[in-house]
Amino acid sequence: MSWITRCPACGTSYKVVSDQIKIAQGWLRCGQCQHAFDSTGLLVAWPDLIPSAFGVMPVQEIDDRLVIEQLLKQEDRSPPQSPPPSPSAVVASFEEALSTFSPQLPSVLPPEALPALSGESVLSATHLTASHPPRYWWPISAVLALLLALALQWLWIERHMLAATQPSVARVLHAACRFLGCEISPVQVRDGVAIENSSLTPTDGGFLLSWTVRNATSHALQMPALTLTLLDAQDKVLVRRVLLVAQQGAPGALAPGQVWDGQLNLSPEDGLAPSGYRLFSFYP
Template sequence: MRFVTRCPSCGTSFRVVVDQLKIADGWARCGWCQHVFDATQDLQPEPALAPGQPPDARVLPETTATPAPTAAQHLVEPPPAGAPAEPGPQPQPVAAPAQPEAATQPPAPAGAPEPEPASWPDEPVSQPQPEPEPEPAFVRQARRRARWQHPLVRAVLAAVALGLTGLLLAQVAWLGRAAVLARWPQALPWYELACQPLGCTVGRQRPAGAVVVEGSVLLRRAPDRYSFHLVLRNQADAEVEAPALELTLVDAQGEPLARRVWLPPQWPQPTERLAAATEWPLQFELAFDHPQASRMNGYRVVLFYP
C-alpha cells in the first residue's frame, strides 16, 4: 500500500515508501525545497483509481530525445555538366493481380431467420473493491502523538486538571473544616457564605476536652433552695462551641437523686461560642423539693455536646 505525504514548507505532495520511512524513523526530505520534516505528520493513503479512470496525466513515462537528421543527409549532388547520363533502371511492367474466382455458395433459404446480435446487460458489472491494508503501527503512534500534542487538546486537558484540582481542594477544605476552623476561626464567615446557596450548615468546633470545669460549688440558701456556681475554661487556641451542662445530685452511695441539664441558650448569659483561652463564670439558682432531699450528699458536673 502506498502513502502520500505533504511538505509543510512548500506544500508539495509526493509518494513515500513505508520501508524507507521505517529506516529513516519517519523523516523525509522534500525533493522540491530540500526541507527535512516528519512525514508521518500528514501521511495519507494514496487514493485508488476508480475502474476505467485514466491515470494522472501529470505522471508521464520517461522519454529519451533523439537528434533530428541534418539536411545534408537528404541532398544529392547534381551530376557534372557534359557527363553522359547513366541509364537508370527501366520500370518493369507489373502484371495485374489475378482476381480470385468468386466461390459459389448455395443461396440461403428464404425462410431461415437471421441470428440476432448478442445483447449486453444495461447495468455495469460491479467490480470487487480491494480491501484496504492496515496502517503500520508507527503511523498510528505518530497520529496519536500529534493528536495529544495539539494546542487545543492540551488547553482542554489543562483546564480539566485545574478544575479537578480545585474540586479536590474544596472537598478537603469541607471535610477538614473542623481543623481549619480550629486553626483559623476567621474562616467561619467564608464557610457560612459558601453554605448559603447549598443549603448546608457549618458545624461548630467541638474538640474533645477543650472546655473543662475550672471550679464549682453548690450552696444551700434555704431548705429547698440551692445556688450552683462554676467556672468554665476553654483550653483550645481557637473559638469553640459552648457545651451543654449537666448537674446530678447524688446520695452517700453515689446513686443519683435528681438531674438537671442546661443548654447554652438557657445559661444566665446565653452564648453559642467560647473564645479561645478564656474563662466563663456561671451561676444557677435551684429549687430542690425532692422527698429524699435529706439524703443528698454530693453532686456531679458533666459537660457534653448534644
C-alpha cells in the first residue's frame, strides 16, 4: 500500500511505500530541502484508483439459449449508478484533506533541549561506568595481587641477605621486623669465613687448640661452627667433635674483613695420643 506525506519544512508532498517507512522506522529525508523529519502522524493513505474507480463486474455464465422475448420483457429496476469520480477529482480531494491535516508530533527536538540532553547522557554514562566496572579488570587485578604476594614472600625469605648486602634496604627491613616481631640474622655463606691458620699444641693434661678465622666477604656473616677430628699415625679417626659458636666463645657474627682468634683447651681420654688433626668450619 502507498502513502502520501508532506515535508513540514518546505511543504513538498511525496509518495512513499510501507517498506520504506518500516526500514527507516518512520524517519524520512526531504528530497527538496534535505530536511529529516519523523513521518509519524504525517501519512495519508493513497487510494488505489484503478480498482476503486472502475469496478470489475463478476463473470457470469451465459446460457447458450437466449430468448429475445424474455429479455425484452425484463425491466431493469436497479437504481441508477453514479459515474465514478475522475482521477483529478480524487487528487483534489486528497490535497484538500492534506492541507487541513495538523501533525501530531514535532519533527525535531528544539535546539535548546540538545545541550541538556547531551549533558544528562554523559552523566548517565559516567555513572554507569563508575558503578559497573568492566569485567576484564578482574583477571588483571588477580594477576597483580598474585605478583604482589610473590614479591612479599621473596622479601621474607631473602630478608637476611638483603639486610646484609643492601644497607639502604636494611633500615626498612629492621623497622618492619620490629613492627612484625621477626628477626634479621647475619647471613650464612659457605666458605665465606676462612680458617687462616690453626694449631694443636700438647699441654699438661691435654691439648691447646688455636685457630684464626677471617670474614672474606664484603658484608657481615654469621660465625660458623667447627669440626675437630683427631687422627692417629695412620690418619685414622680417633675422635670427632663439633664445636658450636657458644663453645668457642666466639661472637655471633663477623663484620666484613674481620679477623678473630680463638683458643680452646681439650682434655682427651686417658691413653689417647693423636698424631694429627683436621679442622673445618660449617654451618649446622
